[in-house]
Amino acid sequence: xxxxxxxxxxxxxxxxxxxxxxxxxxxxxxxxxxxxxxxxxxxxxxxxxxxxxxxxxxxxxxxxxxxxxxxxxxxxxxxxxxxxxxxxxxxxxxxxxxxxxxxxxxxxxxxxxxxxxxxxxxxxxxxxxxxxxxxxxxxxxxxxxxxxxxxxxxxxxxxxxxxxxxxxxxxxxxxxxxxxxxxxxxxxxxxxxxxxxxxxxxxxxxxxxxxxxxxxxxxxxxxxxxxxxxxxxxxxxxxxxxxxxxxxxxxxxxxxxxxxxxxxxxxxxxxxxxxxxxxxxxxxxxxxxxxxxxxxxxxxxxxxxxxxxxxxxxxxxxxxxxxxxxxxxxxxxxxxxxxxxxxxxxxxxxxxxxxxxxxxxxxxxxxxxxxxxxxxxxxxxxxxxxxxxxxxxxxxxxxxxxxxxxxxxxxxxxxxxxxxxxxxxxxxxxxxxxxxxxxxxxxxxxxxxxxxxxxxxxxxxxxxxxxxxxxxxxxxxxxxxxxxxxxxxxxxxxxxxxxxxxxxxxxxxxxxxxxxxxxxxxxxxxxxxxxxxxxxxxxxxxxxxxxxxxxxxxxxxxxxxxxxxxxxxxxxxxxxxxxxxxxxxxxxxxxxxxxxxxxxxxxxxxxxxxxxxxxxxxxxxxxxxxxxxxxxxxxxxxxxxxxxxxxxxxxxxxxxxxxxxxxxxxxxxxxxxxxxxxxxxxxxxxxxxxxxxxxxxxxxxxxxxxxxxxxxxxxxxxxxxxxxxxxxxxxxxxxxxxxxxxxxxxxxxxxxxxxxxxxxxxxxxxxxxxxxxxxxxxxxxxxxxxxxxxxxxxx
Amino acid sequence: xxxxxxxxxxxxxxxxxxxxxxxxxxxxxxxxxxxxxxxxxxxxxxxxxxxxxxxxxxxxxxxxxxxxxxxxxxxxxxxxxxxxxxxxxxxxxxxxxxxxxxxxxxxxxxxxxxxxxxxxxxxxxx
Numbered sequence: 011x012x013x014x015x016x017x018x019x020x021x022x023x024x025x026x027x028x029x030x031x032x033x034x035x036x037x038x039x040x041x042x043x044x045x046x047x048x049x050x051x052x053x054x055x056x057x058x059x060x061x062x063x064x065x066x067x068x069x070x071x072x073x074x075x076x077x078x079x080x081x082x083x084x085x086x087x088x089x090x091x092x093x094x095x096x097x098x099x100x101x102x103x104x105x106x107x108x109x110x111x112x113x114x115x116x117x118x119x120x121x122x123x124x125x126x127x128x129x130x131x132x133x134x135x136x137x138x139x140x141x142x143x144x145x146x147x148x149x150x151x152x153x154x155x156x157x158x159x160x161x162x163x164x165x166x167x168x169x170x171x172x173x174x175x176x177x178x179x180x181x182x183x184x185x186x187x188x189x190x191x192x193x194x195x196x197x198x199x200x201x202x203x204x205x206x207x208x209x210x211x212x213x214x215x216x217x218x219x220x221x222x223x224x225x226x227x228x229x230x231x232x233x234x235x236x237x238x239x240x241x242x243x244x245x246x247x248x249x250x251x252x253x254x255x256x257x258x259x260x261x262x263x264x265x266x267x268x269x270x271x272x273x274x275x276x277x278x279x280x281x282x283x284x285x286x287x288x289x290x291x292x293x294x295x296x297x298x299x300x301x302x303x304x305x306x307x308x309x310x311x312x313x314x315x316x317x318x319x320x321x322x323x324x325x326x327x328x329x330x331x332x333x334x335x336x337x338x339x340x341x342x343x344x345x346x347x348x349x350x351x352x353x354x355x356x357x358x359x360x361x362x363x364x365x366x367x368x369x370x371x372x373x374x375x376x377x378x379x380x381x382x383x384x385x386x387x388x389x390x391x392x393x394x395x396x397x398x399x400x401x402x403x404x405x406x407x408x409x410x411x412x413x414x415x416x417x418x419x420x421x422x423x424x425x426x427x428x429x430x431x432x433x434x435x436x437x438x439x440x441x442x443x444x445x446x447x448x449x450x451x452x453x454x455x456x457x458x459x460x461x462x463x464x465x466x467x468x469x470x471x472x473x474x475x476x477x478x479x480x481x482x483x484x485x486x487x488x489x490x491x492x493x494x495x496x497x498x499x500x501x502x503x504x505x506x507x508x509x510x511x512x513x514x515x516x517x518x519x520x521x522x523x524x525x526x527x528x529x530x531x532x533x534x535x536x537x538x539x540x541x542x543x544x545x546x547x548x549x550x551x552x553x554x555x556x557x558x559x560x561x562x563x564x565x566x567x568x569x570x571x572x573x574x575x576x577x578x579x580x581x582x583x584x585x586x587x588x589x590x591x592x593x594x595x596x597x598x599x600x601x602x603x604x605x606x607x608x609x610x611x612x613x614x615x616x617x618x619x620x621x622x623x624x625x626x627x628x629x630x631x632x633x634x635x636x637x638x639x640x641x642x643x644x645x646x647x648x649x650x651x652x653x654x655x656x657x658x659x660x661x662x663x664x665x666x667x668x669x670x671x672x673x674x675x676x677x678x679x680x681x682x683x684x685x686x687x688x689x690x691x692x693x694x695x696x697x698x699x700x701x702x703x704x705x706x707x708x709x710x711x712x713x714x715x716x717x718x719x720x721x722x723x724x725x726x727x728x729x730x731x732x733x734x735x736x737x738x739x740x741x742x743x744x745x746x747x748x749x750x751x752x753x754x755x756x757x758x759x760x761x762x763x764x765x766x767x768x769x770x771x772x773x774x775x776x777x778x779x780x781x782x783x784x785x786x787x788x789x790x791x792x793x794x795x796x797x798x799x800x801x802x803x804x805x
Numbered sequence: 806x807x808x809x810x811x812x813x814x815x816x817x818x819x820x821x822x823x824x825x826x827x828x829x830x831x832x833x834x835x836x837x838x839x840x841x842x843x844x845x846x847x848x849x850x851x852x853x854x855x856x857x858x859x860x861x862x863x864x865x866x867x868x869x870x871x872x873x874x875x876x877x878x879x880x881x882x883x884x885x886x887x888x889x890x891x892x893x894x895x896x897x898x899x900x901x902x903x904x905x906x907x908x909x910x911x912x913x914x915x916x917x918x919x920x921x922x923x924x925x926x927x928x929x930x931x
Contacts, residue, residue, distance in 0.1 A: 351893050358900045366899075367928065370906070374896045 019237060023230040024223065031222050035215045042207055050200025054193045061189035065105070066153060069166030069184050072099065072106075074151055076180045077168035080111065084170050084177040089119060097122035097129035099182070107160050107185045111170075112137055113178040116146050141165055145179050155186075162186045236260035240268050247271075252279035306415035308333045309401060312356055312408065316341070327394055327415045329382055342377045342396060342413075351376035356411075363400055363408045372398045380415075393418045437519045441563055444516030445570050453567055456511055457560070460520075463504040464557050470501060471553065475546045493542065498534055501549075505531065508556065520559045527552040614652075621649035623658055624695055630666050631693055634673045640691055641680050642673055647696035657803050658697075660778060661706060661796060664771045668708045668794045669693060671768065676712030676792055686789075702800050703780075709793040715786040717743045724749065744784035748772035778802045807834040808930070809854040813845040813871070814887070815863045819911060823858060823887070826913055831926060842866025842874075849875045849882065856929065861888035861898065869898050876902050883929050887911070904929040
């Protein structure tokens with residue numbers, strides 16, 4: 011990443027400083043030049059004035075002195091003397107360009123000039139120029155500046171007076187040439203000194219520029235070197251290499267900055283190191299997932315072309331050899347319309363991927379599901395789900411689209427199974443509700459009626475089938491077997507009645523099967539009767555289905571209403587409404603939780619009161635009592651409590667043993683009981699759940715256990731020693747009952763008392779992880795308490 | 806100032822539901838409602854609302870045509886397509902400049918649907 015038109019700080023520093031130095035110098039130069047020019051002008055002006063004044067003074071003196079000197083000469087007409095004076099004056103002073111003496115007639119007596127040093131006039135004519143006229147009018151000394159042939163000239167003229175009479179005029183012309191020359195010289199001097207000054211300054215400038223350049227370069231280098239190294243370090247960082255430390259050798263702001271950069275670098279490095287770990291870890295995870303899931307991945311560019319890299323699984327799933335060699339339309343099996351849509355979609359996502367949620371855009375893609383035809387004959391049709399993911403480049407512009415293909419054939423299969431399962435459950439619930447909601451006698455009537463009808467139907471169909479098949483096998487002497495309208499009506503009536511009844515009681519499955527049977531029956535009416543046997547067979551199959559469903563209904567009736575004797579026990583309303591509620595959910599979704607709840611509810615429906623469950627023990631008790639001629643009453647505590655029907659099955663043996671034992675050994679004979687005024691014998695059972703255990707208690711009011719007798723018997727049988735017996739508690743002594751070969755009854759009956767039994771009970775209960783507790787009071791009775799862990803009885 | 810909306814749907818029942826939803830749940834002010842594409846164009850021109858919702862299948866002039874007409878005159882119009890038509894037609898609408906879409910059926914007693922609807926509307930004004 012470079013900067014356009016990069017200029018280094020060093021260059022900037024040097025250029026700027028140089029510009030400043032040069033600007034200062036130029037300014038100084040201009041000022042000096044202006045001052046110099048001004049002073050030169052002033053000086054030359056002054057010099058010019060001075061020279062002018064001295065010329066005027068000189069001219070005045072000269073003309074005055076000459077006029078005075080000439081008075082005598084003119085009076086005497088001393089022509090030669092005058093000529094001498096004037097010509098010598100002219101030749102003595104080089105500034106004097108001419109000297110003239112003219113008489114009052116303006117006739118020149120002398121006309122001396124550097125060219126005519128003798129002074130003899132060239133003409134003998136009066137002088138008539140304007141300057142000659144001006145001079146001839148003068149009555150006293152005066153001067154005038156005019157342009158002479160030799161240049162600018164001051165003419166000084168004075169009259170030569172004798173007693174106020176003007177004899178003539180003496181005139182001198184003094185040139186200003188020397189003055190101009192002086193001024194020029196002064197100016198030249200000034201210019202020369204200016205040039206000199208400027209030259210010196212220029213030399214100074216060059217020297218200082220060179221020196222400045224040198225110093226600034228050094229300074230700039232000193233300033234920019236740390237910046238340069240900082241820049242290099244940051245360039246390294248910018249390139250993504252965080253390993254090289256940022257150099258910081260400067261003790262100024264740049265050093266400070268460098269230090270901060272270093273802190274930043276180390277922080278970023280730490281972070282990126284961690285990030286790299288994280289990324290590696292994630293990549294591993296992703297790879298693991300990719301290797302383990304059945305997902306095909308490939309990417310396409312925004313023009314729909316497919317990129318090289320893709321997951322190998324993609325080939326398998328999309329049934330192609332090389333995903334990247336195919337066109338997207340081939341891979342996703344686009345029809346022409348979908349192909350066009352896909353282009354529109356690619357266009358849409360490019361435009362709107364920033365403003366629209368991908369979820370919504372993805373939904374608009376033309377294909378999300380593929381149904382691939384089987385490759386081989388035995389293969390199933392394949393269901394593939396397609397999803398799309400956006401891929402951004404570094405500048406967060408959409409650059410690619412990842413397409414994920416997932417083989418969902420099995421999922422579909424499972425979904426279908428799930429659906430079937432759900433329907434099955436629904437049917438169960440409806441059946442149960444049907445049973446629970448209908449008076450038992452009606453149900454019984456329905457079952458009887460349906461059973462009979464199915465039997466009739468089966469017979470009739472068999473008969474028709476026999477007839478039809480016999481005809482088909484071609485006995486020429488047989489009459490053509492016809493299934494008449496009446497026959498069909500007869501079949502139809504039965505099927506339809508079953509369908510109607512089943513429907514009205516809520517046995518939907520049965521009703522549905524009957525409905526299908528009706529449809530099959532319709533086929534029999536069709537004129538195409540040559541396949542009647544097939545139709546009849548199908549009808550028979552349907553009938554079997556109906557029979558099976560009826561069996562299921564019968565089973566459920568048994569489960570819910572119990573055997574015939576329990577028909578009077580109704581299912582509580584509360585339970586029914588609960589199941590109704592659950593079944594409502596079944597319409598929408600059957601979750602495992604719901605299914606579980608439903609299963610529990612159905613289970614509870616089948617629960618029975620304790621009274622019913624204890625009946626078998628009661629029967630055993632009564633049978634035993636009759637046999638022994640004893641009068642025994644049997645009572646159950648809380649006999650309306652509901653339990654699963656098979657709840658006490660694991661304890662059957664034990665309970666029967668204990669109850670029989672109670673009757674045989676506990677309850678006395680009627681004679682003895684009469685004597686002791688105890689009345690009829692009584693056996694009470696109770697079931698209690700406490701602290702995670704079930705307690706089943708059998709209490710009799712017989713004569714109890716004779717502890718002494720029991721101990722003696724055990725000593726006699728060498729089960730314990732006398733010493734041992736002396737240390738035993740009453741409980742320990744009662745427990746001796748569980749030893750095999752111990753029986754307290756004097757005579758052996760076929761009910762109990764063979765000296766076996768109690769030890770079987772003991773081991774049985776131990777096996778279940780439970781225990782038996784015996785308590786007894788002689789003359790009053792005994793109690794046997796079986797305790798088993800809750801789980802054993804499966805509630 | 807609540808945002809203004811014009812609701813257009815040929816089912817008066819759905820329209821009523823939508824109006825109620827925009828008023829009660831989204832706090833919009835309903836400035837007009839119409840039954841077909843012609844209504845949509847007229848109402849948009851008349852009110853220039855912050856948002857207009859269009860069904861795709863409508864009598865006289867369908868939603869896509871109405872959308873295109875509105876966008877021709879008002880290129881910045883916020884148009885929300887609400888339709889049971891999926892796939893190509895919805896894709897075309899989005900590609901031609903609709904700002905968002907909601908799929909029918911409108912399940913206003915389903916929290917997830919309502920949230921999704923709200924998000925879609927709020928995204929238009931982001």
